[in-house]
Amino acid sequence: LSHADLTEALAAESSPGPLHSAPPAARTALRAAHAAYESSFGHAFVISLDGYAPExxxxQVLSGIRTRLSHDPDHERAVSADELRRLVRSRIAALIARPRESSENVHTVSNKSACPDSPSVAV
Incomplete structure (x- = not known):
């Protein structure tokens, strides 16, 4: 991705709401980590969680944010681009795996909601 393309793609991603199943202290830590990341890099933290169990x-998100906060901006842009590629592959695979809908029911889905149940999460 070009610098402009990556900036546009990252701007389209957003941090999800709090993880309701997580303990309150973990949700607080997650919100603080997201805020620190977004303040440092100017975009939402993205990570692919394919291959990880829900628990x-x-x-993984908290350790990923903590690790990546130490990156310089250029290195983090490269890591973010790799994570976006993984997210897109997961989203495409999920779309392909869905049963085909009739042409009357097909609608355009925004990038943010293409696969809301995907294990790949932009956080």
Whole structure:
């Protein structure tokens, strides 16, 4: 992705709402980590969680944010681009795996809601 393309793609991503199943302290830590990341890099934190069990995802997100906060902006842009590629592959795979809808029911889906139940999460 060009610099402009990556900036546009990252701007289209957003952090999800709080993880309702997480303990309050974990939700607070997650909100603080997201705020620190967005303040440092100017965009939402994106990470692909493919291959992780649901109970492992919160830990992966928190450790990912903490690790990536130490990156310089250029390195983090490269890591974010790789994570976006993984997210897009997961979203496309989920769309392909869905049963085809009749042409009367097909509608355009925004990038943010293409696969709301995907294990790939932009956070």
């Amino acid at each position: 492992e995802r919160l830990d």
